[in-house]
Amino acid sequence: MIPAVALKQIEVSGSARPDWAALARRTRVRGMAGQIALAAFLAIVSLPIILPYFWMVVISFTARTGGVSADVLWTACAVIVPAVLLYSLVHLVVFSPGTRLAAGVGLTVVALALLAWLVGSRLHIDNYRFLWRANLVEEIRRKATAGGQFPSVWTAFTNSLALALSQTAVIVTVASLAGYYVSRFAFRGRALFLHGMLVAHAFPAMTLIIPIFLTLYWLHLLDTILGVMLVLTAIELPFYVFVMKGFFDSVPWEIEMSAMTDGATRRQAFVLVVLPQVRVGLIAVAVFAFIRAWEEYIFVRTMLIENKNWVMSLYLYWVADDVMGVDYGIVAAVSIFYVLPSLLLYVFCQKYLTQMTIGGIRG
Amino acid sequence: MARIELRNLRKDWPGVTAVDGINLRVDDGSFVALLGPSGCGKSTTLFMLAGIYSPSDGEILFDGARVNEVEARDRNIGIVFQSYALYPHMTAAENIGFPLRFQGLEKAEADHRVAEAAALVQVDQLLQRRPAQLSGGQQQRVALARALVKRPRLLLLDEPLSNLDAALRLTMRSEIRRLQRHLGITTILVTHDQIEATTMADRVVVMNRGRIEQEATAEDTYRRPRSLFVAGFIGAPPINLVPALAAGDRVTAGEVGLRASRPVTGEVVVGVRPEHLRLAASGVHGRVAAIEPMGREVLLALDGPLGRIHLLIAVGAGMPAEGAQVHVDFDPADTLLFDRSTSLRIEDVTLTPDAVVAV
Numbered sequence: 001m002i003p004a005v006a007l008k009q010i011e012v013s014g015s016a017r018p019d020w021a022a023l024a025r026r027t028r029v030r031g032m033a034g035q036i037a038l039a040a041f042l043a044i045v046s047l048p049i050i051l052p053y054f055w056m057v058v059i060s061f062t063a064r065t066g067g068v069s070a071d072v073l074w075t076a077c078a079v080i081v082p083a084v085l086l087y088s089l090v091h092l093v094v095f096s097p098g099t100r101l102a103a104g105v106g107l108t109v110v111a112l113a114l115l116a117w118l119v120g121s122r123l124h125i126d127n128y129r130f131l132w133r134a135n136l137v138e139e140i141r142r143k144a145t146a147g148g149q150f151p152s153v154w155t156a157f158t159n160s161l162a163l164a165l166s167q168t169a170v171i172v173t174v175a176s177l178a179g180y181y182v183s184r185f186a187f188r189g190r191a192l193f194l195h196g197m198l199v200a201h202a203f204p205a206m207t208l209i210i211p212i213f214l215t216l217y218w219l220h221l222l223d224t225i226l227g228v229m230l231v232l233t234a235i236e237l238p239f240y241v242f243v244m245k246g247f248f249d250s251v252p253w254e255i256e257m258s259a260m261t262d263g264a265t266r267r268q269a270f271v272l273v274v275l276p277q278v279r280v281g282l283i284a285v286a287v288f289a290f291i292r293a294w295e296e297y298i299f300v301r302t303m304l305i306e307n308k309n310w311v312m313s314l315y316l317y318w319v320a321d322d323v324m325g326v327d328y329g330i331v332a333a334v335s336i337f338y339v340l341p342s343l344l345l346y347v348f349c350q351k352y353l354t355q356m357t358i359g360g361i362r363g
Numbered sequence: 364m365a366r367i368e369l370r371n372l373r374k375d376w377p378g379v380t381a382v383d384g385i386n387l388r389v390d391d392g393s394f395v396a397l398l399g400p401s402g403c404g405k406s407t408t409l410f411m412l413a414g415i416y417s418p419s420d421g422e423i424l425f426d427g428a429r430v431n432e433v434e435a436r437d438r439n440i441g442i443v444f445q446s447y448a449l450y451p452h453m454t455a456a457e458n459i460g461f462p463l464r465f466q467g468l469e470k471a472e473a474d475h476r477v478a479e480a481a482a483l484v485q486v487d488q489l490l491q492r493r494p495a496q497l498s499g500g501q502q503q504r505v506a507l508a509r510a511l512v513k514r515p516r517l518l519l520l521d522e523p524l525s526n527l528d529a530a531l532r533l534t535m536r537s538e539i540r541r542l543q544r545h546l547g548i549t550t551i552l553v554t555h556d557q558i559e560a561t562t563m564a565d566r567v568v569v570m571n572r573g574r575i576e577q578e579a580t581a582e583d584t585y586r587r588p589r590s591l592f593v594a595g596f597i598g599a600p601p602i603n604l605v606p607a608l609a610a611g612d613r614v615t616a617g618e619v620g621l622r623a624s625r626p627v628t629g630e631v632v633v634g635v636r637p638e639h640l641r642l643a644a645s646g647v648h649g650r651v652a653a654i655e656p657m658g659r660e661v662l663l664a665l666d667g668p669l670g671r672i673h674l675l676i677a678v679g680a681g682m683p684a685e686g687a688q689v690h691v692d693f694d695p696a697d698t699l700l701f702d703r704s705t706s707l708r709i710e711d712v713t714l715t716p717d718a719v720v721a722v
Contacts, residue, residue: 254448257415263436263465263513272461276452
C-alpha cells in the first residue's frame with residue numbers, strides 16, 4: 001500500500017501546455033542533421049577503401065608497359081565525385097522514388113558520356129592478355145625468372161578452385177555435424193571441448209608453421225593441394241563449429257521431438273527437419289570458408305613450391321615479384337581477376353554473411 | 364486407441380527427481396488431464412509416454428504391453444506441443460503429411476489422408492501456406508491435424524491452448540473436446556490451467572512435486588479435494604485456508620468455533636471457498652481492503668483477525684465501500700477440514716455451527 005500522503009506528492013510537474021509543433025519540428029531537424037552527418041562520415045571513412053580498388057581498376061585498363069600515370073584516375077574522379085554528390089543532393093530534396101530513379105539514371109548516363117569523351121581513347125584490355133598467354137612475364141623481361149616458366153593462369157585458377165571447394169566441402173560437413181552434436185548432446189568433457197576450441201581459435205596458427213611444414217613433409221603431403229587443404233581446414237574448423245553450434249542452438253528442440261514422434265529416426269529428423277532450419281548458417285559458413293581459402297597466402301606460400309601447384313595468390317605474388325616497377329598494368333589486371341570470385345560471392349551472399357554473426361553471437 | 368497404464372513411473376535427472384513413482388490408468392477412449400504447477404513433473408510424464416525420455420524406473424503399458432523400450436517413432440502417438448513445433452520450411456499440407464512419409468503410403472492415399480485431417484480441423488483452405496503465414500489458432504489446428512493424420516493410438520496435448528488469446532482458447536477448448544469424442548481417441552492433456560483441465564477432461568490428475576495428489580473427476584477435485592494442495596490449486600479465486608485448533612469435538616479458529624461430528628485432535632486447517640462466504644449482520648468481522656469487480660460477481664478482500672479472507676458476492680445493492688467494517692457468515696457444511704501434519708483432508712468429519720464469538 002502506498003500511503004495517501006505519498007500519493008499527494010506525486011503530481012504532474014509543469015502545468016504549462018507544451019508547444020507540440022516546435023517539439024515535432026525539433027525532432028525532424030535533428031533526424032535530418034543526423035542522416036547527413038552519418039552519410040558524410042560513412043563517405044569519408046569509405047574513401048581509403050574504395051579509392052585503391054578504383055585505382056586498381058583504372059590502372060588495369062589504362063597502364064602500358066613502362067610506367068603508370070595517375071591522370072586518368074583524377075579525371076575519372078573529377079567526373080564521378082560530382083555526379084555522386086549531385087545524386088546525394090537529389091536524394092535529400094526529392095522523396096518520390098520515380099524521380100530519384102530518373103535522376104540516378106540521368107546522372108549515370110551523363111557521367112558515362114563524359115568519361116567516354118575524356119578518357120575513352122586511353123582504355124584498352126592489353127593488360128589482360130595473361131588470360132590467354134602463359135609466358136607473359138618472359139615476354140616482358142626477356143628471360144626466365146624465379147620459378148622458371150610461368151604456368152598458365154588457368155592452372156593457378158584451377159588449383160585455387162580445387163583448394164577452396166574441397167576445403168568448403170569438408171568444413172561445411174564437419175562443422176554442421178560437430179556443431180549439432182555440441183549443441184544437442186551432453187557428453188563428458190563437453191565444456192572442456194568448447195573451451196579448447198575457443199583457445200585453438202585464439203591461438204595464432206602462424207606460430208605452428210614450422211612444425212606443420214615438417215609434418216607435411218613426413219606425410220609426403222608437402223607441395224600438394226590436399227596437404228594445404230587439410231592444414232587450413234584444421235586451423236579454421238573450430239570457428240565454424242562454433243558458428244554452426246549457434247545456429248543449431250536456435251532451432252527449437254521440440255521440432256525434433258515432434259519429428260521423432262511422427263516416425264522419423266534421429267538421423268531423418270536431423271536431415272529433414274533440423275538442417276533446413278540452419279540453411280542460412282550452412283550457406284554463410286560455405287561462402288566464408290570458400291573466400292578464406294581463396295585468399296589464403298601465408299600457408300600456401302610455405303607449403304606449395306612447384307609452379308604447377310601455384311594457387312592464385314602465389315601467381316599474383318610471382319607476377320608482381322617479376323614485373324613490378326616495369327608493368328603495373330599487368331599486376332593490376334591479375335589482381336582484378338583474382339578478386340573477382342570473392343567479390344561476386346560477397347555481393348550475392350551478403351545477406352547470409354551478415355546472418356552468420358548473429359548465429360555466432362547466439363552460440 | 365489404447366488403454367494406458369503407468370506403474371511406479373519414475374524419472375530422475377541429475378540432482379532432481381522430476382517424476383516420483385506415479386501410478387495411473389487411462390481407459391481406452393477417455394480424456395485425462397495432468398494438472399499441476401510448473402515443475403510438477405507433468406510434462407516429463409508426457410514425454411516419457413511419447414518415448415522421448417526413457418523412464419528411470421517403473422513401467423509404461425499400452426494395452427497391457429510394456430513399451431518402455433519402444434522408440435518414439437514406433438509408438439504411434441500424436442503429440443501437439445505448446446509451441447506447436449510446426450516445421451517452418453514446409454507448407455501446412457507438408458506438415459500434416461510429414462508423419463505419413465514414414466508409413467510407405469501411396470501418394471494418392473497420403474494426399475487423401477492429409478485432406479481428411481485438414482478438413483477435420485478446418486484448415487483445408489490454408490494447406491499451401493507456411494507456418495509463418497498462419498495465425499496462432501491456425502497453427503494450432505495444423506499441429507492437431509498433423510497429430511491426428513496418422514490415426515494414433517494416443518493423443519498427447521502439451522499445454523495446447525496457452526499461446527492462444529482468450530476468445531480462441533474458448534473455441535479450441537470445445538473443438539478439441541468435440542474431436543476427441545468424435546474420434547474416440549485416448550487423450551492425455553498436460554496443463555497448468557485448471558479451467559482447461561476441468562472443462563475438457565473426463566478425469567483430472569492433480570500433480571505436485573512429481574507425485575499424483577489426486578485423480579478424480581473435475582467435480583470431485585473441487586468438492587472433495589484429497590489434500591491441502593488440491594484444495595488450494597483447484598478453484599478460482601482460491602479457497603480460504605484458515606489454521607485452527609481441534610480438541611474433542613470442537614474446532615476453533617480465532618473467534619470462530621465449530622462442532623465436529625466426531626472427535627478430532629491437533630492442528631487442523633479449515634477451508635472455505637470464497638463463493639461460500641456471504642455478508643451478514645454478524646459473524647467474522649473484517650475491513651474491506653480491496654474490491655475487484657469480476658463481471659457478474661465481485662471479489663472482496665477482507666483483513667480481519669483470521670488474516671486476509673476473500674469472498675465472492677453478487678453485484679448489487681448493499682456493496683460495502685473500501686475500508687468499511689463488515690461481517691461475513693458461512694454454512695459450516697460447506698467447509699473442508701484438513702489435518703495440518705499430513706496435509707490430507709479429514710474426510711469423515713462434517714462441521715456444524717457451534718458459536719461465533721462476537722468481538
